[in-house]
Amino acid sequence: MNGKLIVLSGPSGTGKSTVIASVMAQYPNLQFSVSATTRAMRPGETDGKDYFFVTRETFLQMLENGELLEHAEYVNNFYGTPEKAVNDALASGIDVLLDIEPQGALQVKARRDDAIMLFLAPPSIPILESRLRGRGDTSPEAVEKRLQQARWELSQAEKYDYIVVNDRVETATQEILAIITAEKCKTQDRIHRIKEEP
């Protein structure tokens, strides 16, 4: 049985990284797909673990070679998902979690019918805005751009299969794990279990 392709998306500032770390800690059969990006590494990030940090030139070459499942430009940086690693994991029965911005997530949805689309929402819009303002690593113009981006991203939520609200990390984690379990119980994946043995 192939693994499940799970796309977790949502605006910057909803706590995706924390929730993902929590899900990974509780569910070992899940592989986190490492994206390629042209943005600068932030303190605490590791190349090859958080992202593959690549130059703009390398990224465009990967794109031209058709090596990316999706890609997006976000606050003047490129982000993309190398497709081969995803397919290899799925074929060996491992579930794959993609953490991508909504712009890229909807490309995956369009290309792959089997993708399970999860939107991670903030507890409320004011809380999200306060988080985006409070990061302190960017200019007021960049913050305003982020807010505009977040509003657009929130408007895309209805295109997803599921919405998980990140009120509490543990609740969000349990909901994501439940969604993965439920998807594996869907009739199309289980019907072979009840065919009469010869």
Place this chain on the structure above:
Amino acid sequence: MNGKLIVLSGPSGTGKSTVIASVMAQYPNLQFSVSATTRAMRPGETDGKDYFFVTRETFLQMLENGELLEHAEYVNNFYGTPEKAVNDALASGIDVLLDIEPQGALQVKARRDDAIMLFLAPPSIPILESRLRGRGDTSPEAVEKRLQQARWELSQAEKYDYIVVNDRVETATQEILAIITAEKCKTQDRIHRIKEEP
């Protein structure tokens, strides 16, 4: 938010009652819908808890009054679900679990688009057959009728939304709870959470 209507069905002998008791014990917001039946009470059963045990005449009167969400005849007995109690619980936000034979379950599916259809499957067909033969409370003819019925019921599994295999009661329980949780995360039920507050 209205409760969820969950239909759990599957052949006699898959262990539905045991699994349902386990689910109910772990999930208090779930109301078990008590069916009406014309079959004789079995040892250990309680009227009004396991079933409403009614006469054939009473049952046909309920049917004529349009009081039943579904009904079925099974091994010469009638079974049916009184609809009002189901609707009252759903309207007050309580999830309702219906335990019905596949014949009745598919009537619910046809009438109510919101019903979540779960098929509880036996670990294997030989195990199911052995359970049906081993009950010892019926004649060989009745056993053969049950086996035929079970084969037809298994052939209906593909019409359900989910298939839960009752290998182990605890695993089946966790899968059913995960399905209920996941269904509550579906976008249509959650989209109101991310509309911008005024």
